Amino acid sequence: MTLSLKPWMAALVLSAATQAAPAATVRAPAVPAPSAPVAVPAAPAADLPPVWQRSRRLSDLGYASDVMLLGIRNSQQIEFGLRRDRLVSAARLSLEFTPSPSLIPGLSHLRVYLNDRLMGVLGVDHDRPGQAQRGELALDPRLLGDFNRLRLEFVGHYAEACEDPANSALWLSVSRDSAILLDEQALSLPGDLAHFPAPFFDGQDNAALELPVVFAGAPGLGEQRAAAVLASYFGSLAGWRGARFPALFDRLPEAGDKPPRAAVAFATNDRRPTFLADAARFPAVDGPVLELIDHPDNPYTKLLLVRGRDDADLLRAVEALALGGPLLRGSRVAVGELPPPAPRQPYDAPNWTPTDRPVRFAELLDYPQQLQVSGLQPPPVGLDINLPPDLFVWRNQGIPLRTQYRYSVPGNPEDSRLNIRLNDQFLTSLELRGREQRSELEELRLAVRGGDSGSESSDLLVPSLKVGDRNRLSFSFDFASVSASAQRDRCLTNLPVAMHGAIDDNSTIDLSGYHHYMALPDLRAFARSGFPFSRMADLSETLVLVPREAHEEQVATLLETLGGIGAQIGYPAFGVRLTDDWQVAAQTDADLLLLGDWPQALRERADLEVKLAAPYDRLLAGRAVRAQPTGRQLEGGVAPQAAVEIAAEAPIAAVVGMQSPQHVGRSIVALLAAQPADYALLRGALADSGSREALAGSLALIRSSGVSSQFVGEPYYVGQLPWWLLLWFHLTGHPVLMAAVAALTIVLGAVLVWVLLRAVARRRLEKA
The missing domain is CATH 3.30.379.10 (Chitobiase/beta-hexosaminidase domain 2-like)
Structure with missing residues (x-):
C-alpha cells in the first residue's frame, strides 16, 4: 500500500525512541527452613494508582431542567463518556424522581438500562404517592466503555383496564440533580x-x-x-x-x-x-x-x-x-522544516456558518441522525447556526430557508404539523399531508424512495431581525393520531404505531449577499465570539500587548483568553503577534488586545474611561457614566463627566473596549488588572459563562459581587456598506434630519421638474 503525504506532512520527521529494558538475572530463591515463615513483602503505597469518586449529574450532562417521562413518551436516553486514561471499578446510579400520585404502585416502575443491558427496576413507593423519592441502583462497570448510553424507561398505570396511554395522569419527573457515581482510578498509559x-x-x-x-x-x-x-x-x-x-x-x-x-x-x-x-x-x-x-x-x-x-x-x-x-x-x-499555515480569509472560522454561499444542513451536523426523530410525540430536532456578530441584516427581505423533510403518513393529517422555530420564536407551521392529499408526482417520488412515508419541501424566508450571532433553528414534528377508547363500556386497545420524521440533509439556508457592518465598542461581541479579533480565524490581524514583567497569573490570563477565542472560532491562533512595547503597538495596523494596565501614553488621554493601578495600591479612576446629573448634584460641586477616583483594597479588574487612536477602524480591547488577585478575578470572570454573558457595552467592571457593564463614550463603526444603504441606516436614527433631507429632496426635485418643463415650453414656443 502506498501512503501519499502532503508537503507539510512530509516535513515532519518522526523518530520513535525505543527504550531497551535491561536484562534481568534470575536466581533461584533460597528455600527457608520448615519452621521459618515465608515473608511476603507488602507493595509500597506509592505504586498504588490514585483512586477517586466522580459524580456526573444530569445537569452536568446538558439537562437544564428535569426530565419528564410520559405515557406516550416514556423513554429518555442519557449519554456520557469516559476518558481513556481512567478505569471504573464501581458505578451506581442515584436517582431523584417524583411520580404522579395517580400511579398504581404495584404496576408502575422505572426500568434502567446501561448500554442496552437491564440493570434493575425502581418501583413507586406505596406509602409516598406523588412525593419525591430517591433510589440507588448498582451499574455493572464491565459494561462501561468510551461512550455509554443510560436509558430510563417509565412503565406507568393508573387503572387495571381500559387505559389511555395519552392520559395526563401518566407522568414521572426525574430530577436534574440525579447523578451517575463512578469510582475511577488512573491508568498508566504508554508513552506514545x-x-x-x-x-x-x-x-x-x-x-x-x-x-x-x-x-x-x-x-x-x-x-x-x-x-x-x-x-x-x-x-x-x-x-x-x-x-x-x-x-x-x-x-x-x-x-x-x-x-x-x-x-x-x-x-x-x-x-x-x-x-x-x-x-x-x-x-x-x-x-x-x-x-x-x-x-x-x-x-x-x-x-x-x-x-x-x-x-x-x-x-x-x-x-x-x-x-x-x-x-x-x-x-x-x-x-523538520514546516511551511507556514495557509492564509485565512475574513469570516472563514470553522465554527461560523459560511455567509458567502447557500449552506447545506449536512455541513452543520454535529453527529449522524441529528435531524431524525421517532415516536408518537417526538422531541424537536435542531441545528446551531453561529454567525459573525457584524453580519448586517438590517431591514432586508429575509434569509432564504429551503427545507426538505420526510415523515410517516399521519393518522390524522388535518391536525399534523411541522413547526419551525428560531431561537425559541415561532416562524411557521407546515401541514403534514396524508397520502390522499398528495399529487401523483409526489406518489411517484414516494415509490422511488421506498416505504410508506411522505416527502415534502418548503421555501420560506427567516425574518432577519430574529437572527443573532448564536442561533438555534429547531423543527418539531407534531403528529396527531386517533388513540384507543378507554371507556369502560367500550374498551378498545391497540398498539400505537411509531411515527418517524426527518429533515433532509440537503435542506439549505442562504446567508450570502449580506454586508458586514457593526457599531463598536461591544464587549458582548468579544465575550461571545472573540470579535473583532476573530474576523481572521488565525488572528493574523491581532496584536497582543503584554506587560514587560510577566508573572504566573498574567501568563495564565493570556493563555486562557487566547484559548477562549480558539474555542469560539474553532481554529488555532497561528498568526497572533505579541509585543511589550507600546511604540511598536501604536505603529502596527492591527486590532490590539491589551493585557495588564494602560501604557503611559494612553493613561494621559483625557477621554480614557477607566484606569487601574495608579498611585494607590488599588485605584479606579474614570469618568462618571451618568448622562445628566441633577441640579442638586451640580450645586454640590459634581460636574457632568467629572473624573472619579476611588481607592480600595479588594481586588478589581475591568474590560474596556475603544477605538484605536492611531488607526481608524481598528479596535482596542483592554483586560485591565494590576495585582495577581486582580488577574485571578479576571480569569474567573472569563471562564464563567454567566459572567461572560454579563459583559456588554464599552466598560465592564469585575468585582467579587459580579460584573457591571455600561456604555461610555461615542460608538464607532467597522465594516463596509454601499453608500446609499450607509446613508439610509444612519439617517434612521435622526428623524428630524431625515425629514429635512426628504423635504430638501422634494424641493430640489420640484425645482428640477419646473426647470425641465420651462425648457420644454420655451422650445415649443420657439418652434411655433
Missing part, C-alpha cells in the same frame, strides 16, 4: 504520541479542560507566543467545555492530584525547568522536538515537553503539534 491529544484532552470528557503550562521562569515574548498558540489549539478542541491553563514557573503540578493532571512544559537549550536539568537524560536538541514523558513523581501522569534551540523552534514545534497530530507516533518526535 499516537494517542495525542490524549491524555491532555479527551473528547469523551465533558468537564472543562485544565492543562497546566510549565516554564523555566518568567517567559519572554517568544515563549508566550508559542504557549498562546498551543492554548488556542487546545481551546479549539475543548469548545463548549471551556479551558483553563494555569501557568507554573519552574514547578510541576502537584503529583498527588486526584484525578492526576497532565501538563505541558516549554524548554530551550539555554532555559529549561529544574526537572530537566539532567543533561544526560535530556541532552541539548538541534531542532524542534516533542517528547512525552512520565511525571517525575507520578507514573500515572504525563508531561509533554516542547523543546527547541530557541523561541522560533518552540513555535514551530507547536505548529507541528496542531497541524500534524494524525502523524505523531512514538515518545519522541523531531520536527
Whole structure:
C-alpha cells in the first residue's frame, strides 16, 4: 500500500525512541527452613494508582431542567463518556424522581438500562404517592466503555383496564440533580504520541479542560507566543467545555492530584525547568522536538515537553503539534522544516456558518441522525447556526430557508404539523399531508424512495431581525393520531404505531449577499465570539500587548483568553503577534488586545474611561457614566463627566473596549488588572459563562459581587456598506434630519421638474 503525504506532512520527521529494558538475572530463591515463615513483602503505597469518586449529574450532562417521562413518551436516553486514561471499578446510579400520585404502585416502575443491558427496576413507593423519592441502583462497570448510553424507561398505570396511554395522569419527573457515581482510578498509559491529544484532552470528557503550562521562569515574548498558540489549539478542541491553563514557573503540578493532571512544559537549550536539568537524560536538541514523558513523581501522569534551540523552534514545534497530530507516533518526535499555515480569509472560522454561499444542513451536523426523530410525540430536532456578530441584516427581505423533510403518513393529517422555530420564536407551521392529499408526482417520488412515508419541501424566508450571532433553528414534528377508547363500556386497545420524521440533509439556508457592518465598542461581541479579533480565524490581524514583567497569573490570563477565542472560532491562533512595547503597538495596523494596565501614553488621554493601578495600591479612576446629573448634584460641586477616583483594597479588574487612536477602524480591547488577585478575578470572570454573558457595552467592571457593564463614550463603526444603504441606516436614527433631507429632496426635485418643463415650453414656443 502506498501512503501519499502532503508537503507539510512530509516535513515532519518522526523518530520513535525505543527504550531497551535491561536484562534481568534470575536466581533461584533460597528455600527457608520448615519452621521459618515465608515473608511476603507488602507493595509500597506509592505504586498504588490514585483512586477517586466522580459524580456526573444530569445537569452536568446538558439537562437544564428535569426530565419528564410520559405515557406516550416514556423513554429518555442519557449519554456520557469516559476518558481513556481512567478505569471504573464501581458505578451506581442515584436517582431523584417524583411520580404522579395517580400511579398504581404495584404496576408502575422505572426500568434502567446501561448500554442496552437491564440493570434493575425502581418501583413507586406505596406509602409516598406523588412525593419525591430517591433510589440507588448498582451499574455493572464491565459494561462501561468510551461512550455509554443510560436509558430510563417509565412503565406507568393508573387503572387495571381500559387505559389511555395519552392520559395526563401518566407522568414521572426525574430530577436534574440525579447523578451517575463512578469510582475511577488512573491508568498508566504508554508513552506514545499516537494517542495525542490524549491524555491532555479527551473528547469523551465533558468537564472543562485544565492543562497546566510549565516554564523555566518568567517567559519572554517568544515563549508566550508559542504557549498562546498551543492554548488556542487546545481551546479549539475543548469548545463548549471551556479551558483553563494555569501557568507554573519552574514547578510541576502537584503529583498527588486526584484525578492526576497532565501538563505541558516549554524548554530551550539555554532555559529549561529544574526537572530537566539532567543533561544526560535530556541532552541539548538541534531542532524542534516533542517528547512525552512520565511525571517525575507520578507514573500515572504525563508531561509533554516542547523543546527547541530557541523561541522560533518552540513555535514551530507547536505548529507541528496542531497541524500534524494524525502523524505523531512514538515518545519522541523531531520536527523538520514546516511551511507556514495557509492564509485565512475574513469570516472563514470553522465554527461560523459560511455567509458567502447557500449552506447545506449536512455541513452543520454535529453527529449522524441529528435531524431524525421517532415516536408518537417526538422531541424537536435542531441545528446551531453561529454567525459573525457584524453580519448586517438590517431591514432586508429575509434569509432564504429551503427545507426538505420526510415523515410517516399521519393518522390524522388535518391536525399534523411541522413547526419551525428560531431561537425559541415561532416562524411557521407546515401541514403534514396524508397520502390522499398528495399529487401523483409526489406518489411517484414516494415509490422511488421506498416505504410508506411522505416527502415534502418548503421555501420560506427567516425574518432577519430574529437572527443573532448564536442561533438555534429547531423543527418539531407534531403528529396527531386517533388513540384507543378507554371507556369502560367500550374498551378498545391497540398498539400505537411509531411515527418517524426527518429533515433532509440537503435542506439549505442562504446567508450570502449580506454586508458586514457593526457599531463598536461591544464587549458582548468579544465575550461571545472573540470579535473583532476573530474576523481572521488565525488572528493574523491581532496584536497582543503584554506587560514587560510577566508573572504566573498574567501568563495564565493570556493563555486562557487566547484559548477562549480558539474555542469560539474553532481554529488555532497561528498568526497572533505579541509585543511589550507600546511604540511598536501604536505603529502596527492591527486590532490590539491589551493585557495588564494602560501604557503611559494612553493613561494621559483625557477621554480614557477607566484606569487601574495608579498611585494607590488599588485605584479606579474614570469618568462618571451618568448622562445628566441633577441640579442638586451640580450645586454640590459634581460636574457632568467629572473624573472619579476611588481607592480600595479588594481586588478589581475591568474590560474596556475603544477605538484605536492611531488607526481608524481598528479596535482596542483592554483586560485591565494590576495585582495577581486582580488577574485571578479576571480569569474567573472569563471562564464563567454567566459572567461572560454579563459583559456588554464599552466598560465592564469585575468585582467579587459580579460584573457591571455600561456604555461610555461615542460608538464607532467597522465594516463596509454601499453608500446609499450607509446613508439610509444612519439617517434612521435622526428623524428630524431625515425629514429635512426628504423635504430638501422634494424641493430640489420640484425645482428640477419646473426647470425641465420651462425648457420644454420655451422650445415649443420657439418652434411655433
